[in-house]
Amino acid sequence: MDSAAFKIQVNQLSPAFIQEMKEKYGEAELEIKVNRKPDFIPLKEAEFWAIIDLLDWDKETDEAILAPAIQQLKRKPIAHIYAFEDILSEKLFQLDQLQFAENIGENAYQKDKYFSVDVFLYARACVVANGKVAFEEVLGNPQSMPKGMTFEPLLSLAAKTYALKTGRIFNYTPFFNYET
Secondary structure: OOOOOOOOOHHHOOHHHHHHHHHHHOOOOOOOOOOOOOOOOOOOHHHHHHHHOOOOOOOOOHHHHHHHHHHHHHOOOHHHHHHHHHHHHHHHHHOOOHHHHOOOOOOOOOOOOOOOHHHHHHHHHHHHHOOHHHHHHHHHOHHHOOOOOOOHHHHHHHHHHHHHHHOOOOOOOOOOOOOO
């Protein structure tokens, strides 16, 4: 037999089924095609920004600032948590360019000087955390990067939401690599 096709609900996959496939088709290549139910609605970018807009800047702790956004995302399907992380990674990736690094203030990129890629990542997170209007302003005008401002906690929003919703660790690599 050269090929075989199986149609199974994801929630019906079991270690026994996977083991059987390994034993029966050991060296074969597996192709997985995900067919979502027709009524599934993926997280849209507008919803991503609406969640970002829930960050409560009147609060003093990072946890309190994130809390309303986490609660909103927690109400959505788990697939939306993954989508949120993917959209966040895309936004951070878009800002991962020299013209933005040169405009973060005191820790800005300068040739032949130490440059903290972590501080740059947290500065990009600050841009996203300030919402769509701020993000688009900076994207169109790198000189408007916030100077000396960071918001690292945004990077953990999806992971914290996932842990609260499932009780498990969020072990996910988003579509875009936002590390410099």
